[in-house]
Amino acid sequence: MFREPLQYLVVVMFVGIDIGTSSVKVALVNDYGEVVKEYNTSIDLLIPEQGAAEHNLLEIYRAVFNGVKTVVKGFENRVEALSLSSYLHGVALLGKSMDPLTNIYTHLDTRAGRYQYLVEEMGREVYERTGCPQIFVYPLTKLLWLRDAMKIGRDTKVSFVKDYIIYRFTGSWVLDYGVASGTGLLNIRSLRWDSYVLGISGVDEDMLPQLVEGAKILDYISIPELGLDKVALVPGSFDGALQNIGYSVYEDRAVLNLGSTAVIRILKKDIVVDRDKEMRFFCYYAADGYRVIGAASNNGMTFLEWVRRNIAGDRDWGELSREVVNVKPCSEGVVVFPFIGGERFPYRDPYLRFTVLGIGINHEKKHIVKASFEGVGYILKTIIKALEENNIRLLELHCGGGGCRVGELLKTISNICCKNIVVYEENIAKMASIYGTTVIALKALGYINNIDSAKIEIIDRGRVDTIKPREDLCKTYSKCYELFEELLKKIRQVYRYTYYST
Numbered sequence: 479m480f481r482e483p484l485q486y487l488v489v490v491m492f493v494g495i496d497i498g499t500s501s502v503k504v505a506l507v508n509d510y511g512e513v514v515k516e517y518n519t520s521i522d523l524l525i526p527e528q529g530a531a532e533h534n535l536l537e538i539y540r541a542v543f544n545g546v547k548t549v550v551k552g553f554e555n556r557v558e559a560l561s562l563s564s565y566l567h568g569v570a571l572l573g574k575s576m577d578p579l580t581n582i583y584t585h586l587d588t589r590a591g592r593y594q595y596l597v598e599e600m601g602r603e604v605y606e607r608t609g610c611p612q613i614f615v616y617p618l619t620k621l622l623w624l625r626d627a628m629k630i631g632r633d634t635k636v637s638f639v640k641d642y643i644i645y646r647f648t649g650s651w652v653l654d655y656g657v658a659s660g661t662g663l664l665n666i667r668s669l670r671w672d673s674y675v676l677g678i679s680g681v682d683e684d685m686l687p688q689l690v691e692g693a694k695i696l697d698y699i700s701i702p703e704l705g706l707d708k709v710a711l712v713p714g715s716f717d718g719a720l721q722n723i724g725y726s727v728y729e730d731r732a733v734l735n736l737g738s739t740a741v742i743r744i745l746k747k748d749i750v751v752d753r754d755k756e757m758r759f760f761c762y763y764a765a766d767g768y769r770v771i772g773a774a775s776n777n778g779m780t781f782l783e784w785v786r787r788n789i790a791g792d793r794d795w796g797e798l799s800r801e802v803v804n805v806k807p808c809s810e811g812v813v814v815f816p817f818i819g820g821e822r823f824p825y826r827d828p829y830l831r832f833t834v835l836g837i838g839i840n841h842e843k844k845h846i847v848k849a850s851f852e853g854v855g856y857i858l859k860t861i862i863k864a865l866e867e868n869n870i871r872l873l874e875l876h877c878g879g880g881g882c883r884v885g886e887l888l889k890t891i892s893n894i895c896c897k898n899i900v901v902y903e904e905n906i907a908k909m910a911s912i913y914g915t916t917v918i919a920l921k922a923l924g925y926i927n928n929i930d931s932a933k934i935e936i937i938d939r940g941r942v943d944t945i946k947p948r949e950d951l952c953k954t955y956s957k958c959y960e961l962f963e964e965l966l967k968k969i970r971q972v973y974r975y976t977y978y979s980t
Contacts, residue, residue: 490558493549494915495542496717497564497639499523499584499738502538504545505912506553511934513909514553517545524581531586535570535578538639539646547704554705559695559923560647561712561915563720564640566660566762569617571624572635572642576651580629582639585615590623591828597622597678601757604675609659609666609751609761609769613822616662621679634685640713641687648699648711654692656715656770659762664689666749666761666769693765693921693929712915712922718743718772719764720914721878725902726933730873732772734891734899736881740778740854742861742872744771750868758824758864765918766929771870773823773861777854779881781818781832785850790843799886802848807893807951808958809849811836815962815969816853824860825966829973835965851887852955855894856962862895874898874944878907893951894959898944906940913937 491514496503500523506515519541524532550557567585572578583590591614597604601612610616617638624630638661641653658664658671663679663686665672671683690696692713700707714720718741722733728745735741745768752758759773790798817830834846862872875897881887882901892899902910917932926932 491550491553491556492916492919493546493557493560494912495545495560495562495643496720496911496915497538497542497562497643498717499565499586502541502545503909503912504542504549505909506549506557507912507916511913511916511936513912515549517548519545523584523586527589529587529589529591531584531588532581533568533584533639534581535637535639535642538582539643542643543646543704550704550706554707557706557709559710559712559919561919561922562640562643562714563717563911563915564643564657566657566716566718567615567617568639569620569661570637570639570642571629572637574633574635576635576642576645578637578642579634580624583620587620588614590614590619593619593622594828600678602755604662604678605751605757607665607667607672607674608662609749610662611757611760611826612662613826614828615822616660618662618675618679621681625680630681636681636685637687644696644711644713647701648697650697651687652690652696652713653687654690654713654715654765655763656692656719656765658689660716664763666763669763691765693918695922710919710923712919714915714918715765716762717911719745719762719768719770720911720918722770722914723765723917723929724910724913724934725876725878725937726917726930727876728768728930730871732872732875733878734858734875735878736778736887737879738778738780739774739776740858740881741774742772742858742865742875744865744870744872745769746771746870750870752864753868754864756824757826759861760823766921768929771865773864775824775854775857775861776819776822777816777857779879781816782850782854782881782884782887784818785847790847795884798844798847799884801844802851802886805844805848807954809845809852810841811838812841812845812849813962813965814846814849814853815966816850816857824857824864825970827970827974829976830970831973833969848890851890852894852958853962854887855891855955856959858891859895859959860963862897872897874900876900877902878910882907888945892945892947894955896947896952898946900941901943901945902937903940903942906937910937
């Protein structure tokens, strides 16, 4: 049940739609926070050439449509709202009639990487305006690349995935502030498309969707094919923000997401950008006046899964956790720099690569695995350090993503960052963004006054553990972290020199 009880006799339902980078999830959630029905289908990642990483926009729409059709069957007259979540940084081009001209270029697509350097000299100005440091994952660099490739015409429209889905359902071409803030084109203060950044991109404002608050009803829609009549369409926000909202994690508590990437996110009403010239974290809009502040490392479980397959003999995480528990902190002198895919935050360095230092004849594979856990932990500590240097205090981390099931990894991160980590049941963790869409729908429909006044009891009951750091290991890892930082400065120089000399 939510903290503010709903006053009606008939149980109503909310449909949450979560468009992720690897799958589309759709769930029917009742007002007790229970998932009544669920639909989940994978999304194909298309790689037509080196550096490409694309999604088919029509495939995503079909998945969303089929998902809604599946979960509402038998409950059509109880559905009160559809609320949406989607991933950030994807961009596609549409024609004059709103037909897709291209696939979606996702944040994994590196073909526009060289355009990062065209905007880096304006990076601070762009960062102050948008909350987005200039790195290739943002649509701005992709738009420059597409413009040079002559793919953007005067009648071209620029889509960020969710706006296309909303258009197909409603006929209105709109985008919520949350997803828009992850494009690098939205002014984080005025919540309007930023004229300065649009001038850099060469895209006019009329080529972009209209901006709306995601926690308000866009329209009441009827979809006869789905048996839905006069259902509220609530635009929602992006998946990361909605994970925090679903967990009801605000202010000095943060979400630690250990999915393909490793992310730390907090929700605050304040706009905070990094005072440091390195611009080590982002600041996006979420919903209902909240901002999301944090950083996402490329090297989360994608990196650790690579280590598990290619170094640890493809053994399961349970076996590896039991093996590395006997490895001393700091891995007996082995240091791993876990940059299998370059880095976006907090270092923003595409040249970084996976590096192992300190291997001796006395070391085994388990030392590399434990040092890999520590490497990810050190990146997260750097993010926390950057936030704390900007007067953002974090008391505890709430875990989401597949990495939350790797017990020794969580213990290592807890001891390195010296923070409590709250762990949830797997079924709760995987649905956190869906729960967030439900809270947004409740706010839009007027059942609650603010998103922070809703709390889903099923999530509280789904807490299975709180991992607490050991004081002695916090001190040990503090010294090892200093060594990691010092060595990383030298490693960065080596790889940057190698790049420019080849």
